[in-house]
Amino acid sequence: MPESFPISGTISGNRALQIEEPLIFELGSDGRLGVDLPDPAPVDEDRLAGCRRQGRIGLPDLSEPQVVRHYTRLSQKNYGIDTGFYPLGSCTMKHNPRLSEKMARLPGLADLHPFQPQKTVQGALEVIDSLAGWLKDLTGMPAVAMSPAAGAHGEWCGLMAIRAYHEDHGQGHRRRVLVPESAHGTNPASAAMCGFTVDPIPARDNGRVDVDALKAKLGDDVACIMVTNPNTCGLFEDEIIEIARATHAAGAFFYCDGANFNAIVGRVRVADLGVDTMHINLHKTFSTPHGGGGPGAGPTVLSDKLAPYAPLPFVVHGEGGLRLVEHVAEAGGAKPFGRMKGYHGQFGVFVRALAYIMSMGSDGLRQASTDAVLNANYLLARLSDVLTPSFDGPCMHECLFDDRFLKDTGVTTLDFAKAMIDEGYHPMTMYFPLVVHGALLMEPTETESKETLDAFVEVVRGLAFKARSGAAADDFKSAPRYTPRRRLDETLAARTPVLRWKPGANATAQAAE
């Protein structure tokens, strides 16, 4: 019986544990069920105002075993912290404790509705209040807005409080915001959402803010400065106190982007640096899972001046327990700038962060930031002779290299990163920050052992030597080879966007049409 089979490769296209997986829309078969539900009670006359859906929805029907296998196979195409070392600079990919997951799933915390009578959720309000207390203590700041849903949302929160303050003090003309060129893209985007204009500040050769340039730009139309500290190059802004002093003298506020707070927790309180407001990424500093890109949380600490403008809702201590303030009229004279999202903040993230903080304690948190800085400096020390560090001196929690070491090799930062994938590592952050050429930003975090770092160093050194041997450019260009998919055509994706499956779509050739 003549049957066709490939001479090389496999018949299925699978490669052992790498199993091809179709879309759910290609797996369904009408009439299957993944959930058994009772028959609905008969309704004499529906209350749908004549708006009953006509015809099929168009969703596929799958059984539970199909669904479980589908998502299990998809998970196997992902790299996570649980898989291996993930030195993605500025993202803080550290171990996510499973105790935090367990606590977040306690029915007494998970199965609560945000609009239950407040007396039935005193324990939940206590979680919010306890976490708020820790965040205030660790930063030395008097107030914290808990509702921001992410870092960028927290930036917006701090800037809105600043704008509200200025409006309230006859300073509404202050619309200019000074932002270093090395800032994350969310900083200018958040400023724009508050009706501010962005004025960039250059960096000095040592990777820090040019304080003289900053001072020259201060004026009575400046609402605030936005400075990331430690900054996006992984360096502590050594003139931070002078920056704060000059900013305040000009009648402006100091917004600190707290994305890198994990480097200094327990060793520096930002209040002592003159910061007026800062967001804290709970999904970085306090180890709540990144979840493939969210959800996170971005509580934002506020100084005494800005605290009255904190958004709704917030928890206060009242007679008979904790109370959630949901309206201006209940705010006791405060002037909240509004509401940032639905309900009471990212509560599930709060539970996880609090479980982490309580597990670590003040001693553990300080040791964590210390070890994070130690690990980054260890990588810096062990790689400096083969890669090209962008700046001298010790770094904080991440170390920055540029692509000078790849000069004339034909290998780019991107190629180098893709080669790391084949070696079993998630690449470092590439091409960010923008202030150095071909940036490679490595953040090892404190949860990696010395053995892991040593093994990684050997691989990076090997790759650097290989690149510089001059004969391996093609090899780098064709990496990765051992992943479920090799380099993907991003230009095609953007030029001919295919953003959803459609009935009749060809499984293999749709994108190439």
Place this chain on the structure above:
Amino acid sequence: MRYLPHTDADRRHMLRAIGVADVDALFRDVPDSARLDKPLDLPRHQGEMEVERAFARMAMKNLSAGCAPFFIGAGVYRHHIPAAVDQLLTRGEFLTSYTPYQPEVSQGTLQYLFEFQTQVAILTGMDVANASMYDGATACAEAAVMACRVTKRRKVILSGSLHPHYRSTTETALQYTDMKTDLLAPDPMGMEDLIGRVDSQTACVIVQNPGFFGGIKDLTPLADACHADGALLVVAVADPVSLGLVAPPGAMGADIVVGEGQSLGVGLGFGGPGLGLFATRDRYVRQMPGRLAGQTADIDGKRGYVLTLSTREQHIRREKATSNICTNSGLCALAFTMHLTLLGETGLTRLAEINHANAVRLEQKLRRIKGARVLQRSYFNEFALYLGDEVDAAVVVDRLADKGVLGGVPAARFYPDYEELVPVLILAATETNSESDMDALVAAIEECL
């Protein structure tokens, strides 16, 4: 400490390799005046047992939904989540991965986002959906900004049927911009005239269907009126389970659909995190905020997925971006898509029918209460109940809680300034409500009046 692998010997060895005497040398750039020399005077580290005990104590102070006849909705709905959802969600490759910036090692995340986008587009009757936003309220605010960008107009009309948190979040988002909101009074009767307010300055009208007070409307005439004046219609959906039974906004002429995805897969979670749904027409894709997964091919020609159209986003466009959002609600989107995949066409349709039937059954039972009436003729799984003249719904809800019944939300909790809403109670019924739950609620309300 269990999360920190270094031994003291490791630390000493590493300091030697770095070439410094002690770790403080690495912090030399920190000004002396800001250095803390020892741990802050706060509680020290604890083992798992101690932490579990502390959380158990806090959890015990709450009355969880599963321990009470439970009828609260108002934007967050309690649906039964199949066991497989949470079991799969905790797989480390999903839980502990980052944004899929390196697509070769993120095909799992990218494929489920592509499937999620497709499901949301299908469900809402729209062409295309993004990979999710923070929640329904922020998605609504983003839709207002997008509509202004598309129409180059500045006026946003917010219906009285729209969730109050969506309204206030949108107002907050616009308050320091040149965009303005036209805020209608809360509309418990479903009587407001939106068509009469649309004019040539209007960027968009934002309505919710089914409305916050329950009512369902055919929005086609409103869509036509918007389009005649060059405005967009934005429709919010608070419980996507309703789309198993109610005609989708896309079929009624919506230009943007936003919604809260929490009711599928995510659970109550005290209201967060959730996930914002955001769908629109193909022609507006490049004006859309938020992350998008797209299909492409790898160098071997195999189908694969990447994040795409990122020139809309902040990391490229900075202050000119469509939004400052830098994330989505990835894990919640995964929960949503897994729950919806398990339900499928058949399951979602049946689930929606059960919800509607339970709400109808609850209304029938509530008729026993003298003086009480459901305010609108139409609803899906939630309605506003007028409890009677002189009745304060907040007092009733408080007394119900004393009896261990979580019996809805008083409308005045959202609108304390509207006297006429004092007697109004918002009640939701889902598949989780048994006949005896309903009887317990009705009996308890009668006792509390």
